[in-house]
Amino acid sequence: MSTFQSLPGFREFYPEDCAARNGLFRAWRTAARRQGFVEYDAPVLEPLELYQEKSGEEIKSQLFEFEDKGGRKVALRPEMTPSLARLVAAKAGSLRKPLKWFSIGEMYRYEKPQKGRGRSFYQFNADILGEPGVGADAECIALLVEALKECGLREGEFEVRISDRKLWFLFLAALGADKTKIPEVLAIVDKWDKDTSDVAKKKLEIYYGNKTENAFQKINAFLRNAGDTGEVWESAVQDEETKFRIGDWSELEKKLEDLGVKSFIKRDLRIVRGLAYYTGFVFEAYQTVGTARALAGGGRYDDLLMKLGGVDMPAVGFGMGDMTVSDLLNELKRPLTDEGKLAVYLVIGGEKERPEALKLVGQFRAAGLSVDYPLKEERFGKQFKTAEQCGARLAVILGPDEAAAGQVKIKDMLSRVEVAVPNNPGLAANVREIVEKGLSA
Amino acid sequence: MSTFQSLPGFREFYPEDCAARNGLFRAWRTAARRQGFVEYDAPVLEPLELYQEKSGEEIKSQLFEFEDKGGRKVALRPEMTPSLARLVAAKAGSLRKPLKWFSIGEMYRYEKPQKGRGRSFYQFNADILGEPGVGADAECIALLVEALKECGLREGEFEVRISDRKLWFLFLAALGADKTKIPEVLAIVDKWDKDTSDVAKKKLEIYYGNKTENAFQKINAFLRNAGDTGEVWESAVQDEETKFRIGDWSELEKKLEDLGVKSFIKRDLRIVRGLAYYTGFVFEAYQTVGTARALAGGGRYDDLLMKLGGVDMPAVGFGMGDMTVSDLLNELKRPLTDEGKLAVYLVIGGEKERPEALKLVGQFRAAGLSVDYPLKEERFGKQFKTAEQCGARLAVILGPDEAAAGQVKIKDMLSRVEVAVPNNPGLAANVREIVEKGLSA
Numbered sequence: 001m002s003t004f005q006s007l008p009g010f011r012e013f014y015p016e017d018c019a020a021r022n023g024l025f026r027a028w029r030t031a032a033r034r035q036g037f038v039e040y041d042a043p044v045l046e047p048l049e050l051y052q053e054k055s056g057e058e059i060k061s062q063l064f065e066f067e068d069k070g071g072r073k074v075a076l077r078p079e080m081t082p083s084l085a086r087l088v089a090a091k092a093g094s095l096r097k098p099l100k101w102f103s104i105g106e107m108y109r110y111e112k113p114q115k116g117r118g119r120s121f122y123q124f125n126a127d128i129l130g131e132p133g134v135g136a137d138a139e140c141i142a143l144l145v146e147a148l149k150e151c152g153l154r155e156g157e158f159e160v161r162i163s164d165r166k167l168w169f170l171f172l173a174a175l176g177a178d179k180t181k182i183p184e185v186l187a188i189v190d191k192w193d194k195d196t197s198d199v200a201k202k203k204l205e206i207y208y209g210n211k212t213e214n215a216f217q218k219i220n221a222f223l224r225n226a227g228d229t230g231e232v233w234e235s236a237v238q239d240e241e242t243k244f245r246i247g248d249w250s251e252l253e254k255k256l257e258d259l260g261v262k263s264f265i266k267r268d269l270r271i272v273r274g275l276a277y278y279t280g281f282v283f284e285a286y287q288t289v290g291t292a293r294a295l296a297g298g299g300r301y302d303d304l305l306m307k308l309g310g311v312d313m314p315a316v317g318f319g320m321g322d323m324t325v326s327d328l329l330n331e332l333k334r335p336l337t338d339e340g341k342l343a344v345y346l347v348i349g350g351e352k353e354r355p356e357a358l359k360l361v362g363q364f365r366a367a368g369l370s371v372d373y374p375l376k377e378e379r380f381g382k383q384f385k386t387a388e389q390c391g392a393r394l395a396v397i398l399g400p401d402e403a404a405a406g407q408v409k410i411k412d413m414l415s416r417v418e419v420a421v422p423n424n425p426g427l428a429a430n431v432r433e434i435v436e437k438g439l440s441a
Numbered sequence: 442m443s444t445f446q447s448l449p450g451f452r453e454f455y456p457e458d459c460a461a462r463n464g465l466f467r468a469w470r471t472a473a474r475r476q477g478f479v480e481y482d483a484p485v486l487e488p489l490e491l492y493q494e495k496s497g498e499e500i501k502s503q504l505f506e507f508e509d510k511g512g513r514k515v516a517l518r519p520e521m522t523p524s525l526a527r528l529v530a531a532k533a534g535s536l537r538k539p540l541k542w543f544s545i546g547e548m549y550r551y552e553k554p555q556k557g558r559g560r561s562f563y564q565f566n567a568d569i570l571g572e573p574g575v576g577a578d579a580e581c582i583a584l585l586v587e588a589l590k591e592c593g594l595r596e597g598e599f600e601v602r603i604s605d606r607k608l609w610f611l612f613l614a615a616l617g618a619d620k621t622k623i624p625e626v627l628a629i630v631d632k633w634d635k636d637t638s639d640v641a642k643k644k645l646e647i648y649y650g651n652k653t654e655n656a657f658q659k660i661n662a663f664l665r666n667a668g669d670t671g672e673v674w675e676s677a678v679q680d681e682e683t684k685f686r687i688g689d690w691s692e693l694e695k696k697l698e699d700l701g702v703k704s705f706i707k708r709d710l711r712i713v714r715g716l717a718y719y720t721g722f723v724f725e726a727y728q729t730v731g732t733a734r735a736l737a738g739g740g741r742y743d744d745l746l747m748k749l750g751g752v753d754m755p756a757v758g759f760g761m762g763d764m765t766v767s768d769l770l771n772e773l774k775r776p777l778t779d780e781g782k783l784a785v786y787l788v789i790g791g792e793k794e795r796p797e798a799l800k801l802v803g804q805f806r807a808a809g810l811s812v813d814y815p816l817k818e819e820r821f822g823k824q825f826k827t828a829e830q831c832g833a834r835l836a837v838i839l840g841p842d843e844a845a846a847g848q849v850k851i852k853d854m855l856s857r858v859e860v861a862v863p864n865n866p867g868l869a870a871n872v873r874e875i876v877e878k879g880l881s882a
Binding site: 005069074096131133261308309 | 454796
């Protein structure tokens with residue numbers, strides 16, 4: 001007889017927690033469907049090779065991996081994108097493009113459990129596949145904003161910072177690096193604040209040789225001003241290709257404005273995102289109240305489906321975990337819930353009235369009302385207390401007096417008003433109406 | 442560049458499949474909430490010992506088990522009950538009883554994939570804990586019936602067969618076996634149809650000695666008639682204890698009748714259920730159209746929480762997998778879906794109208810309408826075709842003519858009726874109304 005514990009980094013969901021989780025799922029789902037995204041899902045357990053070849057080094061080091069009873073090397077999914085790519089690639093020819101797909105699923109990463117980070121967490125993934133134009137980026141970023149708003153977050157509480165791997169490519173190449181090596185240079189930029197100047201220069205030297213000092217200074221200046229809109233943009237427009245890309249930026253920002261989400265958007269070229277597969281605009285949502293933490297992130301990844309599934313399918317998407325968003329909502333005292341309130345608690349006088357009471361329970365439920373009742377004989381007082389604790393909208397009382405009079409009593413648990421109504425075939429409809437309108441004195 | 446496959450026995454959910462799955466989840470959730478059950482969940486990955494000590498031998502042999510990076514022996518959950526027992530035991534003192542809890546979660550068992558059986562499947566679990574009386578059994582069985590009805594199944598398409606491990610205990614003990622050994626005898630009864638008479642007798646001999654032949658004949662006769670209601674019941678009433686138990690049966694059946702589900706119920710003592718932890722009434726739902734397959738099963742397990750978590754908490758519950766129910770619904774051509782239909786597809790004349798069109802998209806969505814639109818310039822014909830394919834309720838058209846006139850055209854995609862309405866601040870509300878009511882000539 002031992003009391004077992006759950007594993008570290010894994011959560012148990014008691015009813016209240018489960019209602020909060022489901023409330024978040026509902027918010028994500030509502031926002032996605034409102035924008036015409038459709039839901040998909042994929043297995044939680046996948047062949048290990050799916051992640052070995054394409055996931056980032058950090059994710060690969062955190063895999064829950066093992067050999068199954070059939071000798072297959074398998075892993076619990078740490079991210080959704082590889083499975084998505086497989087699904088889409090397998091039916092690329094028959095799926096109507098662009099695809100606007102979302103999923104809500106659990107991911108698993110063996111990392112140190114801490115606030116806002118567990119070994120299992122839920123992730124909302126939304127992607128548009130098959131459309132290379134800026135219109136898809138705008139629609140995707142709009143969903144990111146709308147999903148956070150649907151969770152209950154408001155203007156001034158979060159922002160979406162947009163950056164651009166393509167602009168970085170052009171910029172870093174112009175400083176003298178080989179174009180094919182830019183992803184490696186971007187990895188250096190991604191660690192800029194963590195490295196000392198000497199370390200960064202040493203790393204850059206491989207790519208810039210005797211132009212390293214200049215490259216270092218330019219990158220540093222670029223990063224220092226990358227949250228601004230003026231200077232950096234001016235300095236970025238050095239050639240036709242860059243000018244053209246600045247045009248894409250204008251188009252993106254205009255569309256975000258038209259879609260009504262511009263006030264949540266900020267340019268921020270400091271964001272380069274670690275994952276090597278991003279190819280264009282990248283973006284991250286940050287909370288701007290309390291501790292500034294990332295709530296979601298994504299970007300354009302036009303080459304990944306070719307690499308993973310052999311189909312040419314441009315794509316843009318993002319992922320949002322449940323833990324930081326939930327933490328923020330709790331800090332703001334705006335927790336979500338998806339708990340359906342009980343409509344009726346049926347208070348039963350005694351065993352003599354029970355058969356008739358159970359019939360009412362059946363009738364009310366058949367009318368679509370949620371109904372609970374005591375499973376065994378209980379004092380009136382205790383039953384009313386339970387009705388209260390369940391948050392029941394109404395108590396419907398069938399005691400000996402009511403039964404004798406062919407009636408039931410209905411009590412509005414909010415206004416405390418009571419009425420007696422006949423127990424006839426119209427009762428369920430009557431109760432339904434009172435659930436909606438309440439009783440007032 | 443390889444095309445990866447998912448693992449055998451694991452399913453991918455393309456949008457249509459995902460909508461069907463979510464439709465089933467919604468049906469389960471609706472039925473459970475209507476009866477005042479609240480949802481919980483627990484980790485998908487658990488310490489191996491949770492199952493090693495309490496799950497049946499078959500389940501234990503099918504575990505996806507491994508060692509995590511921290512050297513812990515872990516397993517993907519093959520069933521929900523052990524996790525439920527842990528959750529309840531950990532907070533037994535502070536939870537208001539009876540608990541009416543349900544969950545919808547994925548389970549994993551390494552078995553041979555076949556029709557209606559995968560290595561991963563979803564399971565609806567519903568349990569009432571803390572109430573030993575027959576009222577809880579009735580409420581639980583009523584939920585089983587109502588959940589299947591909510592899935593779209595009708596009278597005559599399924600039945601719930603009820604049996605009783607307690608009655609079997611009394612019966613088998615009366616034939617001369619040691620009371621403490623009855624679970625072992627029941628395991629023999631559970632395999633009755635699979636064993637030859639000789640094998641069964643040999644197994645019985647350990648428990649019945651020289652009374653084996655009589656025991657064999659009586660059990661055989663009992664099983665042959667156990668689907669009937671008369672003879673078996675007569676023969677079962679041999680002592681006070683058994684008479685008392687028959688009284689429980691009457692009470693259970695009366696309550697099921699009052700709750701309005703009696704017509705779905707059948708006595709069937711052939712059901713003993715393999716799991717050793719059941720202690721009272723046990724029941725299984727079977728489809729009665731097409732191949733007779735079990736859709737769900739459960740029963741009373743009053744001792745399990747003491748064994749697992751050290752708390753005295755009587756319990757009754759059931760589990761229902763998603764695969765056989767879905768197969769049946771598909772065979773009946775009544776598949777479920779949870780796909781929200783698109784309210785509006787916005788048809789955009791050209792790039793000149795796009796900014797205004799995107800503003801309408803934003804406004805309509807802010808009014809709660811689901812809206813999709815082409816992400817890049819497309820011919821009218823193609824846009825209307827997409828609107829059709831998405832199942833959009835309305836097409837809202839903003840072409841050059843409409844823009845010039847300060848209007849939009851609204852087309853009911855069902856009735857094909859079109860109207861022109863002013864593009865003013867009241868438009869979103871106007872469109873919302875038309876989505877609800879449609880346009881008729």
